[in-house]
Amino acid sequence: MLEIRNLSQYYGEFCALKDISFDLGENEILGIIGQNGAGKTTLINSITGLGGRPSGTVRLDGTDILGKRPDTIARLGVARTFQNLRIFRGMTVREHLLVAQNRKLSPGRKLLPNFRNTEDAGVDALLEFFDILRFRDDDAEGLSYGDRRRVEMARALAGSPKLLILDEPGAGMNEQESEVLASQIREIRERFHTAIILIEHDMSIIRACCERIIVLDHGQKIAEGSFEQIAADREVQRAYLGEEDA
Ligand SMILES: Nc1ncnc2c1ncn2[C@@H]1O[C@H](COP(=O)(O)OP(=O)(O)OP(=O)(O)O)[C@@H](O)[C@H]1O
Numbered sequence: 001m002l003e004i005r006n007l008s009q010y011y012g013e014f015c016a017l018k019d020i021s022f023d024l025g026e027n028e029i030l031g032i033i034g035q036n037g038a039g040k041t042t043l044i045n046s047i048t049g050l051g052g053r054p055s056g057t058v059r060l061d062g063t064d065i066l067g068k069r070p071d072t073i074a075r076l077g078v079a080r081t082f083q084n085l086r087i088f089r090g091m092t093v094r095e096h097l098l099v100a101q102n103r104k105l106s107p108g109r110k111l112l113p114n115f116r117n118t119e120d121a122g123v124d125a126l127l128e129f130f131d132i133l134r135f136r137d138d139d140a141e142g143l144s145y146g147d148r149r150r151v152e153m154a155r156a157l158a159g160s161p162k163l164l165i166l167d168e169p170g171a172g173m174n175e176q177e178s179e180v181l182a183s184q185i186r187e188i189r190e191r192f193h194t195a196i197i198l199i200e201h202d203m204s205i206i207r208a209c210c211e212r213i214i215v216l217d218h219g220q221k222i223a224e225g226s227f228e229q230i231a232a233d234r235e236v237q238r239a240y241l242g243e244e245d246a
């Protein structure tokens with residue numbers, strides 16, 4: 001469903017992404033890992049129409065989306081969360097989801113049966129899924145960091161995306177929360193029938209969720225494969241050991 005070919009992104013002379021190519025199938029969970037500054041966020045920013053002037057090809061179900069506006073890409077069915085949370089000021093948790101939900105009416109995309117009744121039923125089901133239903137009418141800004149992360153994920157799903165992109169959803173979570181998150185991510189795929197791109201530093205989450213992983217290093221794809229394959233990859237080991245040496 002997603003086809004990326006020779007995607008590059010320069011900031012002036014600096015090459016943040018170089019000739020990245022990969023595919024993503026429907027219902028697949030793809031992990032993207034790499035050191036700080038490797039280009040992970042830049043990659044998904046390029047896919048979602050945020051920042052810079054990327055070159056190459058990004059096709060979503062055959063439609064070229066590279067260079068399209070973020071809201072256009074969202075309407076085509078791509079939703080994301082942000083590494084630095086984007087919670088709206090003065091809005092309740094419920095309102096965050098309703099805003100996203102009202103954008104979901106993209107052509108050819110059917111609502112799931114249990115989300116068909118009323119908007120609020122859909123919102124409540126999502127909030128319950130992320131265990132934040134009790135905060136429904138609270139100001140989202142007042143929630144804990146972990147709960148605000150969950151609001152972001154619920155908001156992204158409220159638009160019934162066919163592709164969900166998560167930028168470090170496990171950041172700041174403890175071990176137990178990370179375990180819950182990993183099983184939620186797998187469950188999202190089953191329940192909401194969405195493909196997922198997962199950027200994560202927490203290897204336990206990556207290992208638990210992703211059947212395929214891409215490793216970025218200095219803007220380049222240095223490996224792609226299963227967790228076992230990339231863990232055994234010499235170049236990946238070198239890229240990661242480099243940090244321990246520093
Ligand atoms: N708008 C920008 N202008 C100039 N350089 C940028 C810009 N955005 C990102 N960069 C640079 O591009 C490189 C990749 O950054 P990016 O944020 O994609 O890394 P990342 O892999 O997401 O890292 P992290 O794990 O820390 O989130 C970094 O060197 C960063 O400084």
Ligand SMILES: [Mg+2]
Nearest residue numbers: 040041042083
């Ligand atoms: Mg990042």
